[in-house]
Amino acid sequence: MIRFLHTADWQIGMKARHVASVGDKVRAARLQTVRRLLNAAVEEQADFVVVAGDTFEDNQVDNRMVHKLMSIMEQCPLPIYILPGNHDPLTPDSIYLRPTLAGNLPSNVHIFTNPDPVEVLPGVILLPAPNFTKKSTSDPTAIWPDISSDTINIGVAHGSLMIEGRYQADDFPIALDAAERQKLDYLALGHWHSLFSVGQRTYYSGTPEPTGFDEPGSGCALLISIDGPGEEPKIEALETGTLKWVRWEYDLGAGIDELRRWVKQRVEEFGKPETVLLRLVLAGHLPSDGGAQLKELSEWLAARLLYVDIDTSRVLTQPITANLLNMARSQPFVQALLSDLKVTAEVLGQPLTDLPPELTAGTGPSEELLNEIIKKGFLAEDAAQAIRVLAGLSEEV
């Protein structure tokens, strides 16, 4: 019986513009995850580790990262087999041909620089299908030679399974029956970041560390056990993720207080909230004074989580606050000013609804001023925002 760890898409050196403020932490977490999954492999008494492509984010990833990764791998007592993927293909400037890496490769680390079968253990053959370009329309597994069925044969490839609607023609399409055709005991795939399988022998391990909010089923590695040639492999998923990427959607229909309660309760369920990156997507109607409350909630979350992004792009916000309304009722100037803003918003193409009509009975700005406003390129959103500013100022008067 053999046992090995199947992982892929480490994407060391990943850029994190989408969570720019914690980019460094996100990158550091990926190394941390590698360290963790190698330890897990040792603990689980794996014979070797297979990385099915995209070990590095890019062939340009700089040496600092390379050194860090190699020192981590060097400390692992297991042989590690690395397949170049589409992010780090075997182009002439490949990171794997770089002297920093090629010249200092730890003795337990092997790079598949060609598709020749490798006998990793007696009777255990790895068939690698390294990527030589960033894109390709040919099936990388199609180049393998016929092989004896007396050995345990494990394919390693990087690309997209040809499932209609889920792949692109130039993205290394892989035949769904590649494992069967090649009489493989197991086909270890990389490229898709979520755990995914077709049949009993073809698996994407997914990335051990998610790269964004929309990768459900990522954050693990696969421990594969095969009793002998032709035997069905046993698959066990190991949790490896360091950071938790969470995306929540919430409709404000129940009110902002309810949201606050809902969020706080769920945050308390996090074991390590400091490792959580949260995107909270809100929808529905936000009351006029909800902005401040939302801000307060955001600050509360930011103090606990690694990263918070509250997406209000789908929220309808009423810019007027109760205080501003009171002010307008007692102060003709404020009332007239609100009326001016309403007319301006209308003229700019986005009427402000939900304003009590008696508050906006004014005539609005002069024709001349409106023309000037249009000429200066103001947007309707500016008018709404101006009301928000005014609401803010009304608190200070």
Add this chain to the structure above:
Amino acid sequence: MLLNSLQVAGLRCFRNPVALTDFDERLNIIFGPNETGKSTLVWGLILAFCNRHDVGGEQILAYRPWGTDLSPTIEVEFTAGGKRYRLEKGFLDQAQCILSEKAGDRYLRLADGKRADERVREFMLARFPARGLAKGSDWGLAHLLWMPQDKERFASPSLSRHMEDHFRQAVGATLFTSRDNRLLQLIDDRYAAVFTPKTGQISAKSELNQVRTQRRKLEAELKEARDRLENISVKSSQLETKEKQLYQYQQAIQVMEKNLTLLTAQVETVKELKSQITTAEAEQKAAVETWRLLQQDWDQVQAWTKKSQDADRIMKDREKELASIRPLVKKLQEQVTAKQVDIVDLTKALKSTNRKLTHAYKLKQSQDLLTEINKIKQKYTAAQQLEKDILNFQTELSQKPVPTLEQLQNAQQQQQQIEIYKGQARAQGIQVDFRPDRDFKITVITDEGKEEHSVGPKHPLTVTATGAEIQLEIANVGTFTIKSGAAELKEILDQLSMAKDRLAAILQTCQVESVADLQARYNWAQKIQQQIDNLKLKQANILGDHDSIDELKHEGIVKNQQLKQQCQELGINIADLNAALVADTAELEQQTKDLEIKQDKAQKELEALRKELQDKLDRQRTLEQEINEHQTLKNTAGEELKKCLANYRGDKQQLEQSLKKAQDDKEQKTRVLTQLKNQLPPDADHLERTAARQKTELVKKQQETFSLREEIAGLRAEINLHSEEGLYSKIGELEEKHEIVQGHYRWLAAQAQAIKLLYQLAHARHEAMLTSLTDPIREGINDLVRHVTDRPNRRLELAADLSLAGINISNEELPQPIDAFSIGTQEQMLLLTRLALAHFLSADERQLVVLDDSLVNSDSWRRQRILNLLNKAAADRMQLVILTCHPDMYRELPGKRYDLASLM
């Protein structure tokens, strides 16, 4: 606020304290000459009410009396809100401020120091500047109501925002509250945090600008890093290209090496083959030479044999021909001799015939000549007869004078002229033509006398007279008088006479009576001459070619002599000549011609015979010669053949066999050589060169491969260097930073736009409200203006803050600026503005209005109007303090007066 008393000391011209007490609550006039310090009093009030006691700086120093260390102190008693206060204020060394309120008959201190300053400031609605003395616009009510001298004199009072509330209270308006004001201030502050209010541009110190700058900086850095990374990508693609090239080179080198090996083997084979060919070529050459010599001998033997045979054959042919020619020659010789004899006979016959023919010709000639001579004699006789006739006519003609044609014509012309003159005379003079039908007697009486005429049918009367009249007297009938008036008749008659003379002369010459005779003579002469001419023509015809009769005669003589000679030659008398018989020449001629033809024919036949004979003789000679020549040739050929066969024991067959053998040998050697040559490849000559060239190319390619490897190594090193640098991480970090900054920037920019919009709308709205607030004040001012100027169309234009924008004359669209008007008018307008403002501000309590010599420049009419207004205003609701150096001007105003000079 109204003023109760004022005491100043240490203030400019007031070194010592001066006190003005018990001000009238309506009207006070402080007068004094120039330089007595009237204006200083106003400045004292402004110092007291509108400035901090501890104000520093240059400006306050200027209030010390000139050249002293004295410090200004001002003590004021005033009433505000129904309460009476005392303000004791000192500056510089005596800096202090004490505000007291009157309680009963004594003052209780309300506040001092800064707090007291503040309380006073509030009374005046003034503002304290951060440092230095307050400007006019900071003075609050004082700015609106007090009209000092100096630089502030023509400054238009304007409503600064901090006073609007007060104003609102004054006019009873509640539109714009102090809360609004604070809100507006907050908006302004927000706006100023982002924009420079003056320019509306984003201010440098604003966060927006800082973030924007930061973003730009990041973008620049990012671009630089990306460019560098792009450079690496370029290097990478170069690397890729080079590696591909290297691979191609290596493939090419392998192919080239293989080719070169094959080529070298080929070169060796060719070398071997070439050496074999050289040997075979030498052998073939020797065999050919042997064969050639034998063939040469053979050819000679064959040639000589043929020559000998040919000569023999020709000789035989010639001898045969010779034998046939010889009898022909003899026969021809005999024919020639016979023909020659024939020709001699023919020549003799021809000579005899010729002689006969000559004689006949000459005889005939002589007979013709004789006939000719006889003809000439006849012509001669006829010509002589004609000559005689001509002579007769000529003699007849010479017997009468004959007119020439000219004379005849002249005479005819004169005759005509005479008739013309006669006609003229008849016309001019008196003419009587009278032919009666019976005879009777008539007497004609003219100047010249009486003429008696007998007239009748055969005797017509023709009378022509030159006189004036003519009378015809007919017996038994009476006398007829015929009158005429001709004057030129005489001259006409003279001309007529002269013409008659000329005609007479011509007629005389020809000895004739009349022109008709003359004509007859002329005609006669002409007829004779005609006959002469006819005769002459006949004579000429007879003479023919001869010019004269003598010439004809001469010819007859010559021809006669010729005939004599010919007859002598013929031996015959002339007389016998015509009788002599003439032989038939035609027959003789025919005979001669026949003989000549025969002779010619014989001659030609002889010639032909002679030629044939000569030909045969020539041919005979040639044949004999040829026979000799060929005999010699045959002998020579025999000799030569013997010589040729000497090497072969004289045996021709042996020679033939040797030749055949040599021929076979030669052909076999040639075949071998051809085979060898065929084995040689077509490009054999180039093979070696190709091999050498390919080797050079291989070496070159190998060198190129080396340099390519070096380039690749260089590129790798370069790419590695960049990886070492950490550019990729840097870009990642920069992109993340940029994302954050960009988000922040967008938020700030949106916020800035919102604030800008709010600012503009709020101010526009505020101004609109202010305008509605200040409208009643405008009206009040313009009421005053109309009252003073008495010009209903003239109107002051005020800005929203009530500052004077200009004066509108009779509804013109644009107001004229205030300084376009005279100083007097400016002063008046400003004064009226103040009065109007004071009117509103005094709604609750009296307000102090200070006028510092405001009417100096006004005409008396307007001044009077203004004085009326002032009087009314003071009576109604304000306290006026007027400072002047012309107290007389205000003579008629009531109120309290202070002589400043006497107070000092």
